[in-house]
Amino acid sequence: MESTKMSRRSFLAAMGAAGALSVAGVGISGQSHKALAADADFAAPATGHGQPLEASVDPKTGDVSINEDVIVRYSACLGCYSSCGNRLKLSRDGGTLYSVGGNPYNPSCANPYLPFEAPLEDAYRSMSYANGYGNSTRGTSCGRGQATQDGYGQPDRITMPLKRAGARGEGKWKPISWDQLIKEVTEGGKLFADIGEDQEIEGFLSIHDTETPLNPDEPTLGPKSNQFVLLGGRGDGRTTFGGRFANCFGSINQYGHAST
Numbered sequence: 001m002e003s004t005k006m007s008r009r010s011f012l013a014a015m016g017a018a019g020a021l022s023v024a025g026v027g028i029s030g031q032s033h034k035a036l037a038a039d040a041d042f043a044a045p046a047t048g049h050g051q052p053l054e055a056s057v058d059p060k061t062g063d064v065s066i067n068e069d070v071i072v073r074y075s076a077c078l079g080c081y082s083s084c085g086n087r088l089k090l091s092r093d094g095g096t097l098y099s100v101g102g103n104p105y106n107p108s109c110a111n112p113y114l115p116f117e118a119p120l121e122d123a124y125r126s127m128s129y130a131n132g133y134g135n136s137t138r139g140t141s142c143g144r145g146q147a148t149q150d151g152y153g154q155p156d157r158i159t160m161p162l163k164r165a166g167a168r169g170e171g172k173w174k175p176i177s178w179d180q181l182i183k184e185v186t187e188g189g190k191l192f193a194d195i196g197e198d199q200e201i202e203g204f205l206s207i208h209d210t211e212t213p214l215n216p217d218e219p220t221l222g223p224k225s226n227q228f229v230l231l232g233g234r235g236d237g238r239t240t241f242g243g244r245f246a247n248c249f250g251s252i253n254q255y256g257h258a259s260t
């Protein structure tokens, strides 16, 4: 390297993105940082963009200092159908999602990716330049994946059940509680009487019957429980979950929505 003598100010500037983690993958700005880190005393950089750091990694020793006010969760991105890994940075008191980035444990985000059993401290190290880490594993996501943070925070996001509050197609909805949703879906009844509709809606309970034929004249249709139809799914686990629910309910009618 060109020189091992560098001022503390230069070092801090160089290490501003190298030794500390703020967004998944931050600190990936050039090989020179790794060389600089190997020859300089460590000092945690000041936060430069308003977000609290979740951890600092000593570039010489690889020691990790955790900020207990920040929670990091490794999960899966639903920004599109690729279901990459992601990494969420949250406030410990809940309610604030600071950032979304890539997941160093996931092959969609890192190469090589961390083994599943690698401790979480290694995940921090993998996104720093400490001890030969960095530029080898990292953990990145695409821009759309990072933008899921905006989806989480946008004001029109649906966070509660909505029940139709007008004629079909009229576009009128009202929020209801989860308890009301479960009660109405399971028990049925004249669920839209409040908007002048008189029809009786069957609930899950009325068709949870694996003995009675759905139609005695058409025995191949199986039991009444086959009236329960689940259409949906996705390869992130929902398809498996839905399949288990339909099986337990006694219906063979579970379909994926793809290409439908």
Ligand code: SF4
Pocket: 077, 078, 079, 080, 081, 082, 083, 084, 085, 108, 141, 142, 143, 144, 145, 146
């Ligand atoms: S990170 Fe990007 S490619 Fe991967 S699931 Fe999310 S949006 Fe899709």
